Amino acid sequence: MLEGLSFQFPKLGFLLFFFLACEALCPLRSNPIYFPRPFLFGGTEVRTPLWLWIAKWAMITFLIIAVMSPVRENETVPSGGYxxxxxxxxxxxxxxxxxxxxxxxxxxxxxxxxxxxxxxxxxxxxxxxxxxxxxxxxxxxxxxxxxxxxxxxxxxxxxxxxxxxxxxxxxxxxxxxxxxxxxxxxxxxxxxxxxxxxxxxxxxxxHPPYTVQRAGRYFEYYYVYPLFLGFVAMLIYLYGRNQKGLA
Incomplete structure (x- = not known):
């Protein structure tokens, strides 16, 4: 099924490493506007569920794959004659x-x-x-x-x-x-x-002999599939982020 697939813009794959670096070096922080010192109240840390983490990285990965534009190059060889x-x-x-x-x-x-x-x-x-x-x-x-x-x-x-x-x-x-x-x-x-x-x-x-024509090449674009999967993963991630106690 994936045979012959390639990317039109493979160098854009570096964006994945950019997000990995941000995940490691720039953790998400919330500004403590109402409770500047929540540790004084003895609250416990809320852990992000695994499915929310998977949804986030699935969203990022699929959207990057869509931007890289997966394609399959096909060649049409004219055939004819008697x-x-x-x-x-x-x-x-x-x-x-x-x-x-x-x-x-x-x-x-x-x-x-x-x-x-x-x-x-x-x-x-x-x-x-x-x-x-x-x-x-x-x-x-x-x-x-x-x-x-x-x-x-x-x-x-x-x-x-x-x-x-x-x-x-x-x-x-x-x-x-x-x-x-x-x-x-x-x-x-x-x-x-x-x-x-x-x-x-x-x-x-x-019955004139068949004249050979030039072979033509065309691309089949498949970016819509990872784009759709990335959009679904984004909806799941946003749903999880908006749930009470998961953000």
């Missing part, structure tokens, strides 16, 4: 297409990207911001016949995606055979890389 699922037909995954996919991934550093290649050795990589492993795995894909087709099951890749951020990019030179069905509510782009060598630039125009 959740992109790249579905590559292994029959179309020649060297040129793999290089185009790698460049497309490199231009979208703020996107979470998943990869699915239904080859003989199926490749399934969930959404991730670590793009270098994707490029390394993609470079090892061999061109071969597809062992599956795109269906509504691709929606399982977007279980952690916010509404409207899911985007499926299907790369196949024969989409009529490669695509069986598509899920509802997920943006889908079907690309034929063999006949559309500039598909990457076209997709970037339709």
């Amino acid at each position: 959740d992109v699922l790249l579905i590559a037909d292994p029959a179309s995954a020649d060297l040129r297409v793999k290089e185009q996919i790698a460049r497309f991934i490199a231009r979208r550093p703020q996107d979470r990207i998943a990869l699915w290649i239904p080859a003989k050795e199926e490749i399934i990589i969930p959404l991730t911001r670590e793009h270098k492993p994707l490029a390394d795995i993609l470079a090892q894909v061999r061109q071969e016949k597809a062992q599956g087709a795109v269906s509504t099951q691709i929606s399982r890749f977007f279980t952690t995606s916010s509404e409207g951020s899911g985007w499926a990019v299907i790369l196949s030179d024969d989409p009529a055979k490669f695509v069986y069905s598509l899920p509802v509510g997920i943006q889908t782009s079907v690309v034929m890389p063999g006949t559309d060598p500039k598909w990457g630039a076209r997709l970037d125009r339709d």
Whole structure:
């Protein structure tokens, strides 16, 4: 609960030592106006109760803490971008297409990207911001016949995606055979890389890469809590001081 709390004016903590010095060196005295020599009457000294002493120092401590202004500094890191699922037909995954996919991934550093290649050795990589492993795995894909087709099951890749951020990019030179069905509510782009060598630039125009914004910092102020506790302690202390025989 107190993790990350700090004080804006920590040097004002010396005020506590000031009050401690006053407590030790400047005891409270009452001017004996009516009875200048009360010891002659044999009166007994009235001791201040413990709860009144605790209330006084709680009041002083909490008010000093409030003056020191406890705060917590938070940082807002802008997040955004698409959740992109790249579905590559292994029959179309020649060297040129793999290089185009790698460049497309490199231009979208703020996107979470998943990869699915239904080859003989199926490749399934969930959404991730670590793009270098994707490029390394993609470079090892061999061109071969597809062992599956795109269906509504691709929606399982977007279980952690916010509404409207899911985007499926299907790369196949024969989409009529490669695509069986598509899920509802997920943006889908079907690309034929063999006949559309500039598909990457076209997709970037339709779905621009997310632009990184500066992180912002703001302070949460908590002085109101010790201020309230100090005010309550002050009321208790004043109540005790006004009671007969306690002052």
